[in-house]
Amino acid sequence: QVQLVESGGGLVQPGDSLRISCAVSRGDLRNYLMGWFRQPPGKEREFVAAISRNYGFTDYVDSVKDRFTVSRDNARNMVHLQMSGLKPEDTAVYSCAAKSTSNLYLTIRTETYDYWGQGTQVTVSS
Numbered sequence: 001q002v003q004l005v006e007s008g009g010g011l012v013q014p015g016d017s018l019r020i021s022c023a024v025s026r027g028d029l030r031n032y033l034m035g036w037f038r039q040p041p042g043k044e045r046e047f048v049a050a051i052s053r054n055y056g057f058t059d060y061v062d063s064v065k066d067r068f069t070v071s072r073d074n075a076r077n078m079v080h081l082q083m084s085g086l087k088p089e090d091t092a093v094y095s096c097a098a099k100s101t102s103n104l105y106l107t108i109r110t111e112t113y114d115y116w117g118q119g120t121q122v123t124v125s126s
Contacts, residue, residue: 002027009120022096038092050107059107093119
């Protein structure tokens, strides 16, 4: 059973940057397409970003394009989400997710991932 553990969340001010990470254990990260989702307070969970098994393909929700960057380090079994220009509306619990796939280039926005982490809280407030 693959386990995902997020870290790096916290309280930041508007305009700040923050990097959150997802550690993958009990599985080889190279076999998984990875996604980041977030759930703002009182709202449904939403897609944020995804990265294919092949490094070259990423996808972002429009609201974070040009501010967030998803990356993966297969050697260390880690996935990162670098967030810059943070806004109060980015406040949410951020969760990473993994999906086993044979497709090297696939990214997915729907919640059809196989494994999920517990999440890390990101709060953007002055």
